[in-house]
Amino acid sequence: MPHSQMSRPPLRVTIASRIFAPEPAAASFMLEAIAREFARRGASVEVLTTRPPGSRGGFAGPGTAGRRAKRPDAAGRDFVGVRVRRFPVLRDAAGYVRGYVQYMSFDVPLFFRLLFGRRADLYIVEPPPTTGAVMRIAAAILRRPYVYDAADLWSDAASQATSSRLVLRVLRAIERFAMRGASAAFAISPGLIARMREIGIETPATPVGFGVDTEAFEYRGARAAAVAPYFVYAGSYSEWHGADIFIDAFARFSEQHPGYQLLFYGNGSQREALERRIAELGITGVEFFAPVGGEELSHVLSGAVASLASLKPRQGYDYAFTTKVYASLASGCPVVFAGEGPTVDFIERHRAQHPVGSAVGYDVEAAAQSLVDAARDPLNDAERQQLSDWASETFSIARVAEQVADCAEAVLPPRLRERNA
Incomplete structure (x- = not known):
């Protein structure tokens, strides 16, 4: 030189x-x-x-x-x-x-x-x-x-x-x-x-x-046998996310499938509204946690039946993509998405080759059915590891x-x- x-x-x-x-x-x-x-x-x-x-x-x-x-x-x-x-x-x-x-x-x-x-x-x-x-x-x-x-x-x-x-x-x-x-x-x-x-x-x-940060998010093994099966919503839950759809969907899901939990990790302006809806429906098993680091969240995602993500339509934000999908897939966890926009396109494009999860419209019945489907046929360890490897390499x-x-x-x-x- x-x-x-x-x-x-x-x-x-x-x-x-x-x-x-x-x-x-x-x-x-x-x-x-x-x-x-x-x-x-x-x-x-x-x-x-x-x-x-x-x-x-x-x-x-x-x-x-x-x-x-x-x-x-x-x-x-x-x-x-x-x-x-x-x-x-x-x-x-x-x-x-x-x-x-x-x-x-x-x-x-x-x-x-x-x-x-x-x-x-x-x-x-x-x-x-x-x-x-x-x-x-x-x-x-x-x-x-x-x-x-x-x-x-x-x-x-x-x-x-x-x-x-x-x-x-x-x-x-x-x-x-x-x-x-x-x-x-x-x-x-x-x-x-x-x-x-x-x-x-x-x-x-x-x-x-x-x-996705492939050092922080990766498949980290199945949940402990003593831990109840759970779904996890990780990230912000503001008005335009419309995360309350999963409160209603989980209530309907729990009527026929008791013993599951719904865990929220993150923060957002809708926290009080979500808690009020939980009280109105009289459901149990929903817990809120503060945001955690990537490695810790990856452990949570690795053991979840599925992660949840939503985007409320016609809020002026339909072009948004829910980036939490990447972290979930890299952790070997399929996604249930409710809403419209590019996240739907993403899931539909990849689900034929990889078990990325499902995307439904912003509809409580459809979201509840997706929870049922995920719980009925959860991914095994080998499938989760393969999903994690693919997502980490691709994204x-x-x-x-x-x-x-x-x-x-x-x-x-x-x-x-x-x-x-």
């Missing part, structure tokens, strides 16, 4: 996000994979994020006692080529950075961290749109490009949480401002990009899909991170792209 190439400083990449490993969320897994991929390419990566929430104590999920995370950086420590810089932030009562006050407690300090911290060659920013707006202003001052993670459209999702036209107009304006200023964006699906175009966002965008998050890095590097001038060549 010529001396002139050896002496070049590495490409400097900064990722700005209110959430990062070890905080359990799809965005955390994706951003960590992106950081690792840039580091693998020789870049110097800095992550500007928050301090993770405090420990919630021991994990009470079924079949996981005594298990420990296997990755040395699972506690969120820096890893080779990546420096994680954390800053205190306000969190809600459940310990999450969720809500305008909480977002601003991250966004305002972020602005100064960007301006007076290490100057990067390329910035990557994760929603909410307020963080993207801060990034646009800072990037303009620094005269540096940034790439936007169009994981979803917050202004669409907000329509399910508020009816205030003023709030929705302001949020839509902020989201447009944040995304239009980006040199490029990467999105989970072509449907999301089509929706961006509908609302006037013409930023070049690449559909990269989503993947590795590392492959998605490669596409994201390619998308991001494409906005750089040639002289900078050469640094990682």
